[in-house]
Amino acid sequence: MAKKRVAVFASGSGSNFEAVVSASVRDAASPYEVALLVCDKPGAGAIERAERLGVPVYAVRPKSYASREAYEADVVRELRERGIDFIVLAGYMRLVTSVLLDAFENRILNIHPSLLPAFPGLHAVEQALAYGAKVAGVTVHFVDGGMDSGAIIAQEALAVLPDDTADTLYPRVQVIEHRLYPAVVRAFAEDRVRLDGRRVVVEGGLGL
Template identity: 55%
Template sequence: MADQLRIAVFASGQGSNFQALADAAVQVKLGGSIELLVCDKPDAPVVERARRAGIDAWVFTPKDYASREAYEAEILAELQRRGVGLIVLAGYMRILTPVLVEAYAGRMINIHPSLLPAFPGMNAIRQALEHGVKVSGVTIHFVDGGLDSGPIIAQRTLDISEGETEAMLADRIHAAENVLYPWAVRAIAEGRVSLNGRRVSLDAAVDFGEYEASADK
């Protein structure tokens, strides 16, 4: 039997997506094991979530290093030591350099609270509301070094209601993220996702049904 995919989650804040991934792993619904949390903020709540889940955390303070490349080189060495095969960015608020992006090309994914390529970058939910769009949602994509520009793996659409506030929409988007991200990681871990240039293909056996039902609750 092949070894499970070893996963590292990168996060900087509250860690709701980290928790969703950790919970899925406990329920044997992730398709792999979370080997490590990488966090750039020692006091971030996600660090405590990792402790409670029994997941090791590699926590660092960026200002202690001469450059982004310097701390990413240390992170890369730790990932390689642990045999990590997939990096999952879950609210990691640091710009990545080629040190990690190139080493994990096609093996690093991110989640973004809009329907990319619309509204990349910071404050995507606010951008969508200010623009007056009627539909927003969630995008999971491979990381390619650009600003939320990598090949798209999956998206979930959400209608925007009249008078919906940023906080209201954020709550719904985050709930959808918490369901879609574990599903996508599992699809990758099971070898059901293939990347060819900018085209991402999903195996026909991938079932959205459970995801759709859970996200609509």
């Protein structure tokens, strides 16, 4: 069976992008391959990682387009030309519009460093610490038109220690991210992720 072709969207350093790529490269039986990095910030660290990993890059400047919709229409054309099956957002710092959502309906995943619906949006780890949360975590979810509001696929929690700061907590969150996200991407590529309204079932589990 042909591997599913994945496009990863990233705006920053690209550590989750690399985790998803590396998981597929390590496993000859991987059901997916990362066929493209889409980066909306030319010069971002994710581009350097992609070049090192041999992943093609589509770097664009959204501000050069008349609207968000025009920008996404151009991206969709590129994805279709490259035969992309589904999209993985990995630190992509833009809300997507109906242009992308309609073109890849229920085929866009995202990862967020909190136990959603708590602490959506930017600086989730800092939000959790400021709120005095005793538990932090990671959520992988489908993308919809809202801010981190799509149906939840998988979550994993970890304890917030009394002396934690963002500098100590976030690296522990990333350890979970780099393990959980590739597992969800694999399950999705194997057509084992079932969406029914807000309820998501991963048939056979994630094997973690």
